[in-house]
Amino acid sequence: MTKIALVPGDGIGQEVIPVAWDLIGSLHPEFDSFQVEVGYARWQKSGVACTDDDITALKSADAILFGAITTPPDPCYQSVILGIRQALDLYANLRPVKGDNVDIMIVRENSEGLYSGIEWREKDRACTVRVVSVEGSRRIARVAIRLAGERGCLLTIGNKANVIKSDVLFRDICCHEAAKAGISFEACYIDSLALDVLLHPARYGVIVTTNIFGDILSDVAGYLVGGLGMLPSANIGDRYALFEPVHGSAPDIAGKGIANPVAAIRSGAMLLEYLGFRDDAGHIEAALQAVIGRGIKTPDLGGTATTESFGEAVKAELGI
Ligand code: NAD
Numbered sequence: 001m002t003k004i005a006l007v008p009g010d011g012i013g014q015e016v017i018p019v020a021w022d023l024i025g026s027l028h029p030e031f032d033s034f035q036v037e038v039g040y041a042r043w044q045k046s047g048v049a050c051t052d053d054d055i056t057a058l059k060s061a062d063a064i065l066f067g068a069i070t071t072p073p074d075p076c077y078q079s080v081i082l083g084i085r086q087a088l089d090l091y092a093n094l095r096p097v098k099g100d101n102v103d104i105m106i107v108r109e110n111s112e113g114l115y116s117g118i119e120w121r122e123k124d125r126a127c128t129v130r131v132v133s134v135e136g137s138r139r140i141a142r143v144a145i146r147l148a149g150e151r152g153c154l155l156t157i158g159n160k161a162n163v164i165k166s167d168v169l170f171r172d173i174c175c176h177e178a179a180k181a182g183i184s185f186e187a188c189y190i191d192s193l194a195l196d197v198l199l200h201p202a203r204y205g206v207i208v209t210t211n212i213f214g215d216i217l218s219d220v221a222g223y224l225v226g227g228l229g230m231l232p233s234a235n236i237g238d239r240y241a242l243f244e245p246v247h248g249s250a251p252d253i254a255g256k257g258i259a260n261p262v263a264a265i266r267s268g269a270m271l272l273e274y275l276g277f278r279d280d281a282g283h284i285e286a287a288l289q290a291v292i293g294r295g296i297k298t299p300d301l302g303g304t305a306t307t308e309s310f311g312e313a314v315k316a317e318l319g320i
Contacts, residue, residue, distance in 0.1 A: 005061035011249025013067020016264035019311035040070035066244035090235035099225035107144040108214025132166035137173040144208035153205025155185040229260025232267035243267040260298040287317040
C-alpha cells in the first residue's frame with residue numbers, strides 16, 4: 001500500500017496541507033496516510049523540533065507532503081526542513097514556475113552551498129561555509145540536463161563565478177556535463193539573470209543553480225505567476241521524495257483562514273506525478289485553472305475565497 005507522510009508544520013502549513021490532502025486523499029482513498037508533527041510549535045512545547053524517530057517515520061513513507069516550518073532567529077534552533085533535506089539526501093529541489101507565457105523549471109541544488117549547516121559564531125564575526133563539491137554539482141547538473149532534454153529547452157546555469165570561486169567549480173561542472181549531453185545551454189550570472197527572468201520569462205526553460213540562489217530566484221520568479229501562494233516544489237533524492245509549497249509559514253496571515261492553498265495543492269499534484277499518477281496531476285491543474293478562471297481566488301490574488309472554500313471549489317470541479 002502507498003504510504004504518505006503528512007507534515008503540516010507551523011503557521012499556514014496547518015491550513016493548506018489539510019486542504020491539499022483532502023483533495024489528494026479523495027482521489028486516492030487507497031493511500032495510507034500518517035501525520036508527523038515536527039516544527040517550531042513542537043519545539044516551543046517540548047524543546048525538540050524533530051527527532052530521529054520522526055526521520056525514521058518519514059523514511060518509511062513512499063512520499064511526504066510537507067507544509068512549512070517556522071525558523072526563528074534563535075541560535076539554538078536548527079532549521080527542521082534543512083535537517084530533513086540532509087537526512088533524506090533530497091538533493092534536487094524542483095521549483096516549477098508556470099503561468100501565462102512562463103514555463104520555467106528552477107532546479108536548485110538542495111544539499112550543500114551556503115545551506116551546508118557548517119557555521120559558527122566568533123566574538124566579532126559569524127561564519128558560514130559555502131560548500132560546492134564535484135559530486136554534488138554533477139548530480140544536480142544531471143537532473144537539470146535530463147529535464148531540459150525531456151522538455152527540449154535551453155538549460156541556463158545560474159552562477160556568480162565572476163566573484164565566488166566555489167561557483168567556478170559549479171559552473172564548469174554543469175557546462176561540462178551539458179556539453180557532454182549535447183544539449184543547448186548557457187551560463188549566466190545570477191544577479192543579471194534574476195532581472196532578465198522577469199523581463200523575458202519566455203526565454204527560459206530550465207535553470208540550474210546553487211542552493212541559496214535557487215531559493216531566492218524562485219521567490220523572485222513567483223512575481224510572474226501571482227506570488228508565493230502559487231509555487232509548488234519537489235525535493236527529490238535517490239530514495240526519498242518530499243513535496244512542499246515554496247512559501248513559508250506566513251505568520252502574518254496564519255490563523256485567518258485566507259492562505260492560498262494553490263501551492264500546496266500543486267505540490268500534491270507533483271507528488272501524484274512522482275508516484276506515477278500523471279493524469280491526476282493534469283486534472284488537478286485543469287481544475288485549478290477553471291476555478292481561478294471563474295474568479296474564485298484567495299485575497300493574495302485579489303479574491304475573497306477562504307483557504308477551505310477554494311479547496312471545496314476545486315474538489316467540486318473535479319467531481320469528488
Ligand atoms: P513566507 O513565505 O512565510 O511569507 C512571505 C509573504 O508571503 C508573507 O506576506 C505571507 O503572508 C505571504 N504568503 C506566503 N504564502 C502565502 C500563501 N499561501 N497565501 C497567501 N500569502 C502567502 O516567508 P517569510 O515571512 O520570510 O517566512 C516566515 C517563516 O517561514 C520563517 O520562520 C521562515 O524561516 C519560514 N520558512 C519556512 C520554509 C519551509 O518550511 N520550507 C520556507 C520559507 C520560509
